[in-house]
Amino acid sequence: MEQQATIDLLYVAAFFLGGLGFAVGPFIISILLASRSTRNTRQKTKQLIECGVEPIGDAWIRFGVVYYLYALMFVAFAVDILFLFPVALIYNTQGLVGDLRAFVEILIFVGILSLIIIYAWKKGVFKWERKIYNPR
Amino acid sequence: MGTQNIQSPIVQFAQVDKLLDLGRANSLWPMTFGLACCAIEMMATGASRFDLARFGAEVFRPSPRQCDVMIVAGTINKKMAPAVETLYDQMPEPKWVIAMGNCAISGGPFIFDGQYAVVEGAEKLFPVDVFIPGCPPRPEALIEGILELEEKVTGSRRWPRVEVG
Numbered sequence: 372m373e374q375q376a377t378i379d380l381l382y383v384a385a386f387f388l389g390g391l392g393f394a395v396g397p398f399i400i401s402i403l404l405a406s407r408s409t410r411n412t413r414q415k416t417k418q419l420i421e422c423g424v425e426p427i428g429d430a431w432i433r434f435g436v437v438y439y440l441y442a443l444m445f446v447a448f449a450v451d452i453l454f455l456f457p458v459a460l461i462y463n464t465q466g467l468v469g470d471l472r473a474f475v476e477i478l479i480f481v482g483i484l485s486l487i488i489i490y491a492w493k494k495g496v497f498k499w500e501r502k503i504y505n506p507r
Numbered sequence: 508m509g510t511q512n513i514q515s516p517i518v519q520f521a522q523v524d525k526l527l528d529l530g531r532a533n534s535l536w537p538m539t540f541g542l543a544c545c546a547i548e549m550m551a552t553g554a555s556r557f558d559l560a561r562f563g564a565e566v567f568r569p570s571p572r573q574c575d576v577m578i579v580a581g582t583i584n585k586k587m588a589p590a591v592e593t594l595y596d597q598m599p600e601p602k603w604v605i606a607m608g609n610c611a612i613s614g615g616p617f618i619f620d621g622q623y624a625v626v627e628g629a630e631k632l633f634p635v636d637v638f639i640p641g642c643p644p645r646p647e648a649l650i651e652g653i654l655e656l657e658e659k660v661t662g663s664r665r666w667p668r669v670e671v672g
Contacts (some may be wrong), residue, residue, distance in 0.1 A: 402517070405599070407517070410510065410513060410595075415592070418597065421594075423571075423594045
C-alpha cells in the first residue's frame with residue numbers, strides 16, 4: 372500500500388515535470404537558438420507601440436469609473452436571480468408553507484433587493500458622465 | 508545610428524541551423540502592411556484564388572514582433588518612412604524584406620526633378636532581399652518572389668521553376 376502511494380506520487384511528479392518541460396522548454400530553446408540582437412535603422416527595437424508611430428503619453432492613466440459601477444449593479448441583480456432559482460424549485464409544492472406565504476416572502480426579498488436601484492439612482496450611477504478627469 | 512550587425516545565437520550547430528532555415532523558409536510570416544496599390548495585389552495573393560497558404564506564407568501578422576518578412580507593398584512617402592523603419596526595427600531576427608513593385612524598388616513613377624515627397628526605393632532605408640518588379644506586380648509575381656526568398660533562406664529551390672513561353 373505504502374509502495375503504491377509512492378509510485379503514484381512519482382507518476383504525478385513525472386507528469387508535472389513533463390508539463391513544466393513543455394511550458395518552459397520552448398523559452399529556453401529559443402533563448403539558446405535565437406539571435407541576440409536585431410538589425411535596426413533608428414534604434415526603435417524596444418519601442419512598446421507596434422504600429423510604427425511614436426507613442427503619445429503612457430498607459431498609466433486613470434480610467435473613468437462609470438462602467439465599473441454599472442457592472443457592479445449587474446452583479447447585484449445576477450446574485451438576485453441566483454437566489455430565485457431555489458425558490459422556483461419549491462414554490463408550487465404543497466406543504467406547510469402555503470402558496471400565499473411563499474409569494475409574500477419572495478415579494479419582500481425582491482422588494483428589498485430592488486432598493487438597490489433607488490440607492491444607485493440617488494447616487495447618480497445611471498447618469499453616464501465622467502467622474503474623473505484626465506489631468507493632462 | 509542604426510546597426511546592421513547581428514549578435515549570433517549562443518548555441519550554433521550547422522545541422523540545427525539548416526533545419527531551422529528549412530522551417531523558416533516554409534512558414535514565412537509576412538507583416539500585414541500595405542502602403543499603396545501593391546497591397547491590393549498582396550491581399551489578392553493571400554485570398555482564395557491565388558492562395559499564398561499553399562506556400563506556407565499566408566499568416567499575415569498584425570505585430571512586427573511576430574513577423575519574418577516585411578513585404579514593402581507600395582510607395583514609401585517621406586512622411587511614412589519613419590514608421591516603416593520603426594516597424595523594421597521591431598521585427599526580430601531572422602528577418603527579410605521584399606520590395607514589391609516599382610515604387611518600393613526605386614520610387615517608380617515618382618522620380619522626377621524637384622520631387623520632394625517620396626523615398627526612392629526601400630533600399631534607401633534598410634537592406635532588401637528580394638525585388639519584385641511590376642506596377643503593380645501580379646499575385647503570381649509576389650508568389651515567385653516569396654519562392655525566391657525561400658531559395659535564399661535554404662539555398663535550394665523546393666518548387667519547380669516555371670518556364671517562360
